[in-house]
Amino acid sequence: MSVDLAHIRQVMAEADCLFNHAEVEAAIGRVAAAINAELAERNPVVFCVMNGGLVFAGKLLPLLDFPLELSYLHATRYRNETRGGDLFWKAKPEISFIDRDVLIVDDILDEGHTLAAIVDFCRHEGASAVHTAVLVDKRHQRKAAPDLKADYAGLSCEDRYVFGYGMDYKGYWRNAAGIYAVKGL
Ligand SMILES: O=P(O)(O)OC[C@H]1O[C@H](OP(=O)(O)OP(=O)(O)O)[C@H](O)[C@@H]1O
Numbered sequence: 001m002s003v004d005l006a007h008i009r010q011v012m013a014e015a016d017c018l019f020n021h022a023e024v025e026a027a028i029g030r031v032a033a034a035i036n037a038e039l040a041e042r043n044p045v046v047f048c049v050m051n052g053g054l055v056f057a058g059k060l061l062p063l064l065d066f067p068l069e070l071s072y073l074h075a076t077r078y079r080n081e082t083r084g085g086d087l088f089w090k091a092k093p094e095i096s097f098i099d100r101d102v103l104i105v106d107d108i109l110d111e112g113h114t115l116a117a118i119v120d121f122c123r124h125e126g127a128s129a130v131h132t133a134v135l136v137d138k139r140h141q142r143k144a145a146p147d148l149k150a151d152y153a154g155l156s157c158e159d160r161y162v163f164g165y166g167m168d169y170k171g172y173w174r175n176a177a178g179i180y181a182v183k184g185l
């Protein structure tokens with residue numbers, strides 16, 4: 001599929017900045033402090049949810065000051081689109097986490113189907129406790145379950161399609177150094 005780079009550039013030029021670099025970094029610092037306070041003695045396996053969780057995990061991990069193991073998994077529901085579909089596992093966890101605490105790190109809790117499915121998977125596969133951290137929780141009433149929340153959420157954003165800090169618009173702008181909302185979405 002060919003990509004219209006002019007459109008991709010225009011989306012950034014017209015986007016609304018919801019959180020600038022300093023605001024996002026401060027939020028990541030707060031999440032790290034909370035995790036340090038609560039999980040330091042739990043010897044967790046931290047799973048970065050690819051691709052979106054990459055930037056958040058990369059910023060968060062050096063701020064955690066206790067022993068942990070790192071791995072990744074890749075589950076996707078959006079596949080470079082702006083609407084979610086069925087969850088598709090591109091890579092299931094390879095490291096054993098039976099009887100271990102697991103910390104799932106992802107960029108965004110939107111409708112929450114992705115996080116809920118990953119949490120179910122980890123519990124089913126024998127994790128003793130599953131903790132969740134997201135950079136952004138999107139505010140709306142369409143959550144997969146009404147009480148669905150992450151244990152740690154850096155920021156709460158309005159109900160718009162957002163990108164930056166790992167989150168993509170059509171596969172682009174995961175590298176944006178702030179969190180932006182697409183004009184009109
Ligand atoms: O709460 P939900 O509505 O389920 O959406 C959140 C998920 O969607 C995005 O992943 P995506 O499917 O786009 O895969 P990607 O991270 O590879 O872009 C994001 O990284 C979350 O994992």
Ligand code: HPA
Pocket residue numbers: 078108110111160161162163167168169
């Ligand atoms: O608003 C979003 N932006 C980027 N990726 C996403 N995945 C779910 N919601 C979003």
